[in-house]
Amino acid sequence: MVNQPRGPDGRWIKYKYGAGALATAGVVVAATSGIGGASLDSAAGQALKGKSSSKKSAQKGHHSEAWQRLGWRRLKKQAKRELKCGPRSFGEVQRFFLRHPCVDLDRMFVTVADGAGNTISVSVAWVKMPKASEASDLKRLIDKDGTGNVILLGEAPPGSRFTGENYDSRLAKQLVVIAESAPAGGRPSEATLETAVEVAVEFPAP
16 A cells, blocks of 8 residues: 555545646645746635635535635535435446445535636545445545546536546545536636535535
8 A cells, every 4th residue: 555645634645637636736846836937826825724714614614615715615515415425426436336326415506706817626535335345435435536526516417517636535435525616717727626616525415
């Protein structure tokens, strides 16, 4: 097993999409070190400063407040509940659900504005399994490249909007939370897109 380093917040650095992770790291390093005289703009700087408090608001289920703490604004939101995960998944993940049906699937899609003229699409899925061990197996499978995923709300066909480049997941006993983000307008930075999923994955199930 590869020894994964921990990030500043103590969580394991994700390896699902190495290129995206490296790009994010490059943006942060370049911005904070001032290479080429570049620096984070005020909107991105506020988002980085507010990320910790934003996550705390997200954990409490305070959706609008979580985005506001980043200096962002939610433009629209939609949510949907399903009882079966098989028809709402693809790849190896779908085959997993055929053997281990889920108990509940909640999905949410939001569009947020970052205050710098950019908009970001964020989609979150909460998958509840009958057993904690099955949830752990599911997260391990979803976190691997090329194994498929739950079809995220706002995505049709799979992969047309959310490619997995900006991805995060969380395990909480029988619950697996999956979050992805993608540009919706303007040119949001990789750091901004990564911040979006790091906050979104903290929201509790509806």
